[in-house]
Amino acid sequence: MVTILKNNTILCGITGGVAAYKSLELVRRLKDEEASVSVIMTEAACRFVTPLSFEVASQNRVYISLFDDPMAHIHLPASASVMVIAPATANSISKFANGIADNLLSTCLLSFEGKVVIAPSMNWKMYENKIVQDNLRKLRELGVIQVGPEWGPLACGETGQGRMSEVPAILEAVTGALTAQDLDGEHILVSAGPTREYIDPVRFISNRSSGKMGYALARAARNRGAQVTLISGPTALAEPAGIEIIRVETSKEMLSAVRKNVAHATVFIMAAAVSDFAPYETFGKKLDKKSTMLLKLQETEDIISEVSRKRKRPFIIGFAAETGKQLPKAIQKMKKKGMDIMVFNDVSEKGAGFDVETNKIIIFSSDNQTETGLIHKDEAANLILDNMKQIRT
Numbered sequence: 001m002v003t004i005l006k007n008n009t010i011l012c013g014i015t016g017g018v019a020a021y022k023s024l025e026l027v028r029r030l031k032d033e034e035a036s037v038s039v040i041m042t043e044a045a046c047r048f049v050t051p052l053s054f055e056v057a058s059q060n061r062v063y064i065s066l067f068d069d070p071m072a073h074i075h076l077p078a079s080a081s082v083m084v085i086a087p088a089t090a091n092s093i094s095k096f097a098n099g100i101a102d103n104l105l106s107t108c109l110l111s112f113e114g115k116v117v118i119a120p121s122m123n124w125k126m127y128e129n130k131i132v133q134d135n136l137r138k139l140r141e142l143g144v145i146q147v148g149p150e151w152g153p154l155a156c157g158e159t160g161q162g163r164m165s166e167v168p169a170i171l172e173a174v175t176g177a178l179t180a181q182d183l184d185g186e187h188i189l190v191s192a193g194p195t196r197e198y199i200d201p202v203r204f205i206s207n208r209s210s211g212k213m214g215y216a217l218a219r220a221a222r223n224r225g226a227q228v229t230l231i232s233g234p235t236a237l238a239e240p241a242g243i244e245i246i247r248v249e250t251s252k253e254m255l256s257a258v259r260k261n262v263a264h265a266t267v268f269i270m271a272a273a274v275s276d277f278a279p280y281e282t283f284g285k286k287l288d289k290k291s292t293m294l295l296k297l298q299e300t301e302d303i304i305s306e307v308s309r310k311r312k313r314p315f316i317i318g319f320a321a322e323t324g325k326q327l328p329k330a331i332q333k334m335k336k337k338g339m340d341i342m343v344f345n346d347v348s349e350k351g352a353g354f355d356v357e358t359n360k361i362i363i364f365s366s367d368n369q370t371e372t373g374l375i376h377k378d379e380a381a382n383l384i385l386d387n388m389k390q391i392r393t
Contacts, residue, residue, distance in 0.1 A: 005034065008081040011080035013086075015087055017164070022164055039055075039058050072104060086147075090132050093120060094132070117173045147165045148163070150163045183224040189268045191271055192217075192230060196249045210235060211235035212237065213271050232248070258306075262314060267317070270303060278297065315388060344363075358374050359375065
């Protein structure tokens with residue numbers, strides 16, 4: 001998988017918080033993405049994790065003292081694409097917001113001209129303190145990207161908002177900081193995952209959709225600067241940061257959520273695998289087990305068709321998951337439902353079916369066709385958005 005982090009230099013600042021151990025995993029993940037990583041630790045950070053651990057993880061020298069290399073505060077920021085500070089303690093946040101430069105990390109921040117990501121970590125009372133909140137607001141107004149903190153149990157034994165965000169969320173923020181904001185101004189509505197059509201309170205009809213393709217599209221659109229609303233059926237996926245998420249279960253709930261949100265969307269991506277059929281009747285209590293049972297089904301309402309009939313409609317991207325290369329059927333479906341782009345994939349092909357990280361797609365529009373080999377779903381998502389942008393330009 002080719003990632004945007006490949007061949008970029010990430011400058012990681014580690015401050016003196018107990019969450020510093022998580023940053024070892026962050027550095028490892030950045031290296032897995034083929035980024036070059038330079039680490040700056042404050043002296044307090046060295047009390048929580050040894051510099052040697054970060055040297056092994058980054059495969060680079062770790063910088064600590066402002067005086068070991070007098071020009072480090074100039075050459076380290078000059079070579080970096082993004083600067084990420086995780087954990088960012090209340091003390092370091094206050095220094096950054098007020099231009100205090102009394103150690104190597106704070107002097108590097110002042111001389112860095114690129115995008116900065118911070119992941120706050122502290123006791124919940126410290127986080128809610130008005131001074132800390134004012135300093136965070138000041139940093140955000142200056143363009144600093146804040147990730148977290150999360151709510152949960154803290155090292156002190158208390159519970160509240162102050163936990164450093166998990167590594168995947170920070171990694172996504174770093175990726176977003178490096179991504180061209182070519183979808184700024186767009187409001188993209190994405191549906192993802194399966195629906196459940198209930199027979200009784202404990203039984204339902206569903207399908208094998210994991211939601212991974214829809215979630216990849218939502219993340220890619222967010223990273224490229226769009227405002228994103230994600231309508232999600234039942235999935236086991238982590239909620240992507242910076243995205244409004246609406247949870248639904250049934251096809252009727254998904255249709256209702258689309259109706260409420262589509263008027264504000266410039267682009268509608270129907271990646272959800274909505275059930276084509278639902279039980280004709282839903283029983284209020286669990287049915288007794290029988291040797292045979294006849295289940296009567298009815299068609300569910302087609303969401304894309306309803307959206308395409310609107311007088312003021314968004315740009316529409318739909319999906320056709322088939323078993324076998326039934327391209328004429330997919331093209332007919334695109335025309336019948338009034339889609340602007342149809343994404344076709346043969347789920348019977350190895351690696352292109354359900355609940356996998358890869359996909360093999362053909363992207364159709366009225367005058368264009370793009371076919372891919374087997375690629376990661378994140379890459380597929382960006383290709384779909386590239387095609388959308390090209391058509392709308």
